[in-house]
Amino acid sequence: MNFTDVLAGKLLLPQEIPLSIPTIAYLQRTNQISQLPSIKQKYNRYQCLRCGNSKQSLFANLPCARCHNRHVYCRHCIATGRVLACENLTIWAGDPPTWPKQIKPCNWKGTLTKHQRQAAETLKNALESRQPEQLVWAVCGSGKTEMLFPVIEAAIKDNLRIGIATPRADVVRELFPRMHQAFPQTAIEALYADSPDRTGTGQLVISTTHQLIRYQEAFDLMIIDEIDAFPFHHDSTLPFLANRACKKVASKIYLTATPRPSQQKQITKKKLPTIFIPVRYHGHPLPIPQPQIEWNLKKKLERGNTPNALQQFMDNRPNIRQLLIFVPSIAILDKASTLLNAVSVHAGDPDRKEKVLDFRQKKLDILVTTTILERGVTFPSVDVVVLDAGHGVFDEAALVQIAGRAGRSPEDPTGEVVLIHQGKTNAIEQAIAQIKMMNRKGANL
Amino acid sequence: MNCLYCQEVIDQPVTWSTLLHPVHTNHLCQGCRSELQKIADEICNKCGRSSNESLCPDCQQWLNSNDYQSVLIYNRSIYQYTSFMQEVVSQWKYRGDYHLISIFEKDIFEKISELYQSKSLTIVPIPLTRERLYERAFNLSLAIAEIIAMKTKMPIVQALERNSELSEKQSKKSRKERMATKNPFRLTKSLQTDILLVDDIYTTGMTIHHAAKVLKGAGSANIYSFTLIR
Numbered sequence: 001m002n003f004t005d006v007l008a009g010k011l012l013l014p015q016e017i018p019l020s021i022p023t024i025a026y027l028q029r030t031n032q033i034s035q036l037p038s039i040k041q042k043y044n045r046y047q048c049l050r051c052g053n054s055k056q057s058l059f060a061n062l063p064c065a066r067c068h069n070r071h072v073y074c075r076h077c078i079a080t081g082r083v084l085a086c087e088n089l090t091i092w093a094g095d096p097p098t099w100p101k102q103i104k105p106c107n108w109k110g111t112l113t114k115h116q117r118q119a120a121e122t123l124k125n126a127l128e129s130r131q132p133e134q135l136v137w138a139v140c141g142s143g144k145t146e147m148l149f150p151v152i153e154a155a156i157k158d159n160l161r162i163g164i165a166t167p168r169a170d171v172v173r174e175l176f177p178r179m180h181q182a183f184p185q186t187a188i189e190a191l192y193a194d195s196p197d198r199t200g201t202g203q204l205v206i207s208t209t210h211q212l213i214r215y216q217e218a219f220d221l222m223i224i225d226e227i228d229a230f231p232f233h234h235d236s237t238l239p240f241l242a243n244r245a246c247k248k249v250a251s252k253i254y255l256t257a258t259p260r261p262s263q264q265k266q267i268t269k270k271k272l273p274t275i276f277i278p279v280r281y282h283g284h285p286l287p288i289p290q291p292q293i294e295w296n297l298k299k300k301l302e303r304g305n306t307p308n309a310l311q312q313f314m315d316n317r318p319n320i321r322q323l324l325i326f327v328p329s330i331a332i333l334d335k336a337s338t339l340l341n342a343v344s345v346h347a348g349d350p351d352r353k354e355k356v357l358d359f360r361q362k363k364l365d366i367l368v369t370t371t372i373l374e375r376g377v378t379f380p381s382v383d384v385v386v387l388d389a390g391h392g393v394f395d396e397a398a399l400v401q402i403a404g405r406a407g408r409s410p411e412d413p414t415g416e417v418v419l420i421h422q423g424k425t426n427a428i429e430q431a432i433a434q435i436k437m438m439n440r441k442g443a444n445l
Numbered sequence: 446m447n448c449l450y451c452q453e454v455i456d457q458p459v460t461w462s463t464l465l466h467p468v469h470t471n472h473l474c475q476g477c478r479s480e481l482q483k484i485a486d487e488i489c490n491k492c493g494r495s496s497n498e499s500l501c502p503d504c505q506q507w508l509n510s511n512d513y514q515s516v517l518i519y520n521r522s523i524y525q526y527t528s529f530m531q532e533v534v535s536q537w538k539y540r541g542d543y544h545l546i547s548i549f550e551k552d553i554f555e556k557i558s559e560l561y562q563s564k565s566l567t568i569v570p571i572p573l574t575r576e577r578l579y580e581r582a583f584n585l586s587l588a589i590a591e592i593i594a595m596k597t598k599m600p601i602v603q604a605l606e607r608n609s610e611l612s613e614k615q616s617k618k619s620r621k622e623r624m625a626t627k628n629p630f631r632l633t634k635s636l637q638t639d640i641l642l643v644d645d646i647y648t649t650g651m652t653i654h655h656a657a658k659v660l661k662g663a664g665s666a667n668i669y670s671f672t673l674i675r
Contacts, residue, residue: 057447060542060543060544061543061544062541062543062544062582063580063583063588064545064582064583065578065579065582065583065584066579073541073543074544075544077534078540078541078542082540082541082542082582084582099627106469139556
């Protein structure tokens with residue numbers, strides 16, 4: 001067995017090493033692997049060196065039967081494998097891995113639009129100069145995957161290792177066959193919980209961000225999809241994982257449709273190199289959300305009365321499009337769906353997939369949803385209403401994404417987006433400003 | 446504060462009353478707490494599961510078997526084994542999230558003082574095999590036993606040992622296979638007192654009966670058992 005292929009770039013718990021105990025002992029004797037502490041303590045604060053967690057509430061004590069001491073373990077790691085303070089993590093210290101040389105790795109036959117081509121060129125340059133960071137700010141529905149093919153091809157030619165990280169397993173499942181088709185000769189693996197395509201030896205690793213927990217200094221090129229998305233943005237350990245998975249000298253490419261305020265600040269200060277792709281692939285501008293005020297909206301929703309603004313909108317719109325209604329919480333979801341006599345869907349719904357499919361096949365006219373349908377889903381022709389758009393769950397990025405659900409198809413590139421609120425929030429104003437800014441940039445091209 | 450199981454923030458509205466008397470949330474959010482289903486009042490007198498009859502068909506079988514009819518006086522448990530409970534146990538026991546024990550602390554206290562207050566018992570936790578103990582790094586039964594001992598001041602004696610050749614994971618077997626397994630327990634210390642066996646789950650009762658039989662054979666008087674889940 002080639003130990004380099006299996007272990008290079010990995011950071012593993014003792015039980016995760018796919019080798020026998022004598023083999024591990026041999027590798028240790030010959031200095032091909034080295035051991036790191038798993039949890040470090042500094043000024044009475046713990047940090048888990050596997051997941052990067054330093055939230056003290058996620059460390060708990062356990063009376064360990066292995067070392068007969070009471071010591072901490074990391075609760076944040078529980079889902080991917082428990083980390084005890086008395087264990088060590090193993091990293092590869094032997095020869096770096098090599099991959100088969102390829103002259104023409106890319107088998108993709110399509111063509112890129114002008115904007116995509118420009119972006120792809122910039123990305124290739126970024127990789128060549130090992131530019132540490134490059135952001136691609138592309139509006140919802142601009143064809144980001146194809147844009148990546150040239151830079152991945154360049155990396156494979158250079159015998160580099162590539163990681164693609166995305167917050168959601170659905171995206172990994174969708175990307176894996178597409179990449180496999182585009183790069184048939186390359187060793188590709190897909191990592192998500194219970195993935196069948198986990199080989200441990202891929203040159204191109206497509207992974208959910210959580211799965212990067214087993215990598216350290218592995219990748220020369222790291223592509224991070226939707227850096228703004230939940231859970232990446234709520235879980236502060238995920239950026240830690242993504243950074244650790246990169247080699248000391250590596251290029252990181254971030255893809256996003258809605259950068260977070262901190263990233264936007266960096267962009268305006270020109271600290272983060274950015275490419276804008278402000279038009280959709282069909283070339284039409286993004287629909288601009290219309291804010292609508294409604295007095296006592298929350299009270300009306302709680303009591304189960306129809307808000308006037310919603311009633312007016314429903315009465316006046318031509319009934320050619322389907323209607324997608326976003327609500328902030330499950331409590332309001334139930335109220336609103338009985339009110340409108342419509343089907344509702346939320347994250348814990350067992351029939352979630354079927355309901356979304358029914359809506360996509362136009363079997364349903366109206367679908368009421370929580371923020372789970374905020375990103376990554378495409379319905380060809382919908383109007384969008386957000387009820388109680390001033391609620392905290394609808395931040396700037398969420399509202400831009402929600403507005404991005406409308407007008408996705410070339411046949412019907414417009415759509416109404418109505419934000420019903422009981423007092424404008426900064427998020428509403430900033431979202432509208434961001435969309436207008438992108439449309440302006442798009443018009444100037 | 447966050448829910449110990451789902452990590453959701455436990456929302457406590459700030460009013461004068463919650464400010465002056467913070468509600469004891471017990472580590473779980475409303476949603477998770479309501480998923481924990483306790484066993485109702487009507488139970489089988491022997492194994493402690495919810496049942497309309499005073500003796501359930503399973504226990505009937507135990508009473509008819511020559512080997513096990515008098516080894517156990519009765520078992521009592523707190524929670525029903527729902528699918529939610531299954532998930533909690535899998536995180537707690539198999540993934541090794543020891544800290545989840547604090548979810549159950551209060552309920553165990555209540556139940557124990559209701560059941561065994563007047564008795565003087567020796568607590569014997571069901572042991573793990575040496576390999577499994579190394580793998581998990583803790584014994585759940587011992588953890589539960591320690592909570593009981595903290596409340597009642599009863600002594601814990603690890604009087605049993607589990608033979609690794611004879612025990613495989615019970616949860617991977619069917620009822621019939623479980624019934625046919627050989628007794629994996631060995632005595633390390635004989636006790637002449639009344640005994641409270643402690644385990645996490647009572648499913649078919651095979652484990653508890655095996656352990657009780659070994660202790661009974663060594664001269665223990667009355668043997669009761671307590672499990673968290675039935």
